[in-house]
Amino acid sequence: MRILLVEDDRDLGPRIARALRDERCAVDLVADGxxxxxxxxxxxYDAAVLDLGLPGQDGIAVLRAWRGAGRDLPVLVLTARDGWSDKVAGFKAGADDYLVKPFRVEELVMRLRALVRRAAGHAQPLLRAGPLSFDAPTGTFELDGLPLKLTALEWRVLSQLMLRKGAVIERLDLLEKVYEGDADTDSNSLEVIVGRLRKKIGAALIETVRGRGYRLVGA
Amino acid sequence: MRILLVEDDRDLGPRIARALRDERCAVDLVADGxxxxxxxxxxxYDAAVLDLGLPGQDGIAVLRAWRGAGRDLPVLVLTARDGWSDKVAGFKAGADDYLVKPFRVEELVMRLRALVRRAAGHAQPLLRAGPLSFDAPTGTFELDGLPLKLTALEWRVLSQLMLRKGAVIERLDLLEKVYEGDADTDSNSLEVIVGRLRKKIGAALIETVRGRGYRLVGA
DNA sequence: GCTCCTTATGCGTATCCTGCTCGTCGAGGA
DNA sequence: TCCTCGACGAGCAGGATACGCATAAGGAGC
Structure with a gap:
């Protein structure tokens, strides 16, 4: 899961980023509009967290720019002010959710997960694929009902596949979402990760689509 | 826009209903779980507003019942309590958004709008051409209802044709799209691919337009 | 120390292109 | 209307190639 975090507060920004990384997300943190x-x-990105009070360019303007460019990624807006007009402007510009500072970082994570889940077209908090199940709110996998232990990268790859179960996920998309920004195309690390995943969950679940990417077989 | 409003408060329920109707929504108000x-x-329904403190049946249980029945309508949860565990339970049960009482009705309306807008963005129809169907989001083809296995280049050609079904796609356009820029014009590789495609999906589906390109016959 | 990630290598195979011949289309003239 | 000729596209098969997998070794970070 790759998140764009836009926050200029030198304390809060890294704190959120750390929390998100603890949740196995790939985070790009920028402080400038x-x-x-x-x-x-x-x-x-799978989603964006956008602080409204930014130097350089207003957060609302950033959001408008994204929407204007046809980007429909889920956006969760943060604001220090509790002003009503702020919320109105935020939603009008195309925000999907809103959080007023101060907030619990756990709540941010939960709301973000709900957003991503919904954006992927799923309402069910529990996604299944054969013997595999994914609890979207907590971000945990189970195999045959038993908790599945995954490393950070394995988790990112598998959650991408799971969120779009049955769809072909292009190699490049996967690389972009799994690695923070600097995706190295000529490296076989993705194949290695997929190989390890197959070893853990069974080779049949992840199908290779030669020349394009991978696909989690639905069931 | 049709909304299911679940609220047992005899004052708040009608107030929310009226506000939603002012926004041209069709509202069904029920007070019982x-x-x-x-x-x-x-x-x-296009969305539901669900109060957690209900007589008869707990709101969370209602939400679970919907999700269990495969209903994926967007759900906004209301609660009088500000408890953290409440929110966690709500999201875990499959809620999409959360609002703590008291709140401004306008805020509820706006959050609801954001939810519906995002949920509506996923209705993409299946493209069909004779026995062939193409699911754009997952990027998979089906022939007579059975999954069709295509190589990378075959897939690119066929999806180009499919996306502009019925129109003549010029050879050069196809070459550009298929080979991403470095297209070799004096080579018959495109014909070879088209030939293989015809063998897989039936020769009649792809029509040759001599001197210009190819056309996927509509249906 | 351990876990995890990356890089490097070799290997098997699906996939693609080349180069060829043959078939077919269509314009132009009688 | 019919015929002829040139150009375009179809089909085929061989070999080259790139793709993805497995595995092991090297490092980075906790």
């Missing part, structure tokens, strides 16, 4: 607008338009 | 579970499972 210009960078945020650019990254959001060009890179592939 | 049993009715709520039943309506949510049988009727078609």
């Amino acid at each position: 210009i960078d945020a607008a650019h990254l959001g338009e060009t890179e592939q | 049993i009715d709520a579970a039943h309506l949510g499972e049988t009727e078609q």
Whole structure:
């Protein structure tokens, strides 16, 4: 899961980033509105967390820029002010959710997960694929009912596949979402991770689509 | 827009209903958990607003019942309690958003709008052409209802044709799209691919337009 | 120390292109 | 209308290639 975090507070930004990374997310943290607008338009993210009070460019303007460019990634907006007009402006510009500071980081994570789950077209908090189940709110996998222990990268790959079960996920998409920004295309690390995943959950579950990517077989 | 509103407060319920109707929503207001579970499972709504403190049946149980029945309508949960565990339980049961009483009705309306907007973005129809169907989100083809196995280049060609079904796709356009820029014009590789495709899906489906390109016959 | 991630190598195979011949289409003229 | 000729596309098969997998070794981080 790759998240774009736009937060200029030098204390809060890294704190959120750490919490998200603890939840196995790949996080790109930017403090500037210009960078945020650019990254959001060009890179592939599963969701964005956007602070409204930014230097350089207003958060709302950033959001408008994304939407204007046709980006429909889920956006969770943060604000220090509790102002009503702020919320109105945020939603009008296309925000999906809203959180007022101060907040519990756990709540942010939960809301983010709910957003991503919904954006993937799933309402069910529990996703299944054969013997595999994925609890979206907590982000835990189970295999045949037993907790499945995965490393961070394994988790990112498998959750991507799970969120779009049955769909072909392109190699490049996977690389972009799994690695933070710097995806190295000529490296076989993705194959190695997939290989280890297959060893853990059974080779049949992850299907290779030669020349394109991988697919989690539905069931 | 049709909304299911589950709220037992005799004052708040009608107030929310009125506000939603002012926004041109069709609102069904129920005060009882049993009715709520039943309506949510049988009727078609664009979204639901669900109060957690209900007589008869717990709100969480209602939500679980909907999700258990495969209902994936967006659900916004209301609660009087500000307890953290409440939120966790709500999200775990499959809620999409959460609002703590007291709140401004306008905020409820806006959050609901955001939910519906995002949920609506996923209705993408299946593309069909004769016995062939293409599911764009998952990127998979089916022939007579059976999954069709294609190589990377075959897939690119066929999806190009499918996305502009009925139109003539020029050779050069196809070459550009299939070979991403470095297309070799004096080579018959495209013909070879088309030939293999015809062998897989039936020769009649892809029509040759001499001197220009190919056309996927519509149906 | 351990776990985890990356890189490097070799190998088997699906996939793709080349180069060829043959069939077919269509324009132009009688 | 019919015929002829040139150009375009189809089909085939061989070999080259790139793709993905397994495995092991090297390092980084906790």
